[in-house]
Amino acid sequence: MKTRITTMLGIEYPIIQGGMMWVGLAELASAVSNAGGLGILTALTQPDPESLYREILRCREMTDKPFGVNLTLLPTIKPVPYAEYAQAAVDAGVRVIETAGRSPEEYMPLFKANGVHVIHKCTSVRHALKAQAIGCDAVSVDGFECAGHPGEDDVTNLVLLPAAAAQLEVPMVASGGIGTGRQMAAAMLLGAEAVNMGTRFVATIEAPVHENLKRAMVAADERQTALIFRTLRNTARVFRNSVAEQVLAIESRDGATDFAEIQPLVAGVRGREQVLEGGDIDGGIWTAGQVIGLIEDIPSCAELLARMMAEARAELDRVNAQFGLSSAQ
Template identity: 80%
Template sequence: MKTRITEMLGIKYPIIQGGMQWVGHAELASAVSNAGGLGILTALTQPTPEDLYQEILRCKEMTDLPFGVNLTILPTIKPVPYMEYAEAAIRGGVKIMETAGRSPQDFMPLFKANGVRVIHKCTSVRHALKAERIGCDAVSVDGFECAGHPGEDDVTNMILLPAAAAKLSIPMIASGGIGDAQGLVAALALGAEGINMGTRFVATKEAPVHENVKQAMVDADERQTTLIFRSLNNTARVFRNAIAEQVVEIESRDGKTDFADIQPLVAGARGRANVLEGGDIDDGIWTAGMVIGLINDIPSCQVLLDRMVSEAETIINKRLVGLCG
């Protein structure tokens, strides 16, 4: 499968592992890269820029293939040294950055001066066009189905992807709701030149999360996610569990939600310790996309990618070509 994305990034398959907080460690990123895709380390999973640099070196010990670093730029109460994380990635020799959140415009001179390819995650056509204008090499367009923050427009990929493809000249990667060969083929048909998967890669053997989390995804159907932070205009899609339902109930009350009312429930440290590490799927918030309804097993990254591409080729060459024969 050759697209502008595979050529640009130097990868075999047009499949990218999205940056995921607490999940994007060297074990998973290297496994995805070794399987023919593009693995991504999550910068802010590491406590300091120096820790990120060391994680990059550790990943290089596990793969000699390309991998990238995700840098999610968000407003925070406690200042985050974003530029230092970016500099650590460059010092580690990383040539692919996935940026998200705020515009990466302030970082572009540093990235361009060091030959770094920049993929910016967007949840709307207007943001994708802004990313193109400031010099990003590609955009990852996230539909409403995605895990984490889907933006506030609530547009699904069936509409968002072709709308963005019609106006962009740089390559577009489809993100959100994709976890199998059918999704890969559909994304390509809608104008994407690659796909980005987060939730699907959590349910793999190499993902550094508790087996209970992976099995919960296998057992779930497409209705097992919910939206929180709607009242705060910071919508997030998470796995529907006891904590998530408490948050939704608090937000449904009359009047504006005070974040202090839900903060103990949604604390990232709680989700990490109790869910991702401890395995109690009901004792913290954890992000998951609607694609959990399509997850039926927990394969290795190699098996997953080989299977997806093989089945996609069959769909394209037999089913779709046959429709026109």
């Protein structure tokens, strides 16, 4: 399946593994790339730029296929040396960088001077157009169904994707709520030239998280996510567990939400140590998209991508046949 995205990135299938905190390590990224997609290392999972450089080299030992790095630019209490992380990725020879959060404009000269393809993740058409204007090579349009931060506009991909496609000239990646070949085919019909998946890749053999987490995702349905931080206008979609319910209860009180009361519940270290590593599903906050309702097994990345491609082709063939068109290529 050849698109502008597969040609640009040098990959076989139009499937990208999104950057995920604590999950985007070499084990997963290399598995996705070896399976024909584009694996992504998460820069800020590494404690410092030097560690990112070493993780990129480690990933290169596991795959000779293209892979990228996610750099999420967000305001933090403790300053993050984003420029140094960006430089480390460039110095290590990475040629695909997925940015998210605020605009990557200040880093574009560095990326362009080193032949880096930049894919910026956006949750609205206006932000996608801005990314295009500053020179991003593609945009990843993230619908309301997604895990993590869906923005504050609450527009789902059934509307957001065609709205963005109608105005963009650079290729568009569909992100958020996707985990099957049927959905990939639908995203293509809505104007996408690739899909980006996060949650679905967590429930794979190679994902470096506790097995309990993967099994909980298989057992869950599409209703088992929660939107927290809405009162703070920093909405995040997470798995609906007892900790998420506590946060929702605090946010439902009259008056302004005191983040200091929520902070111990949502600490990232707590989620990593108790949930992702320890396997306690109620040990902390962990992000998950509504696509958990479509996850029914824990395959290898190779099995997942092969299945998705076969299913997408079958769905496109079915649509073509239904309308009397030639077979999908």
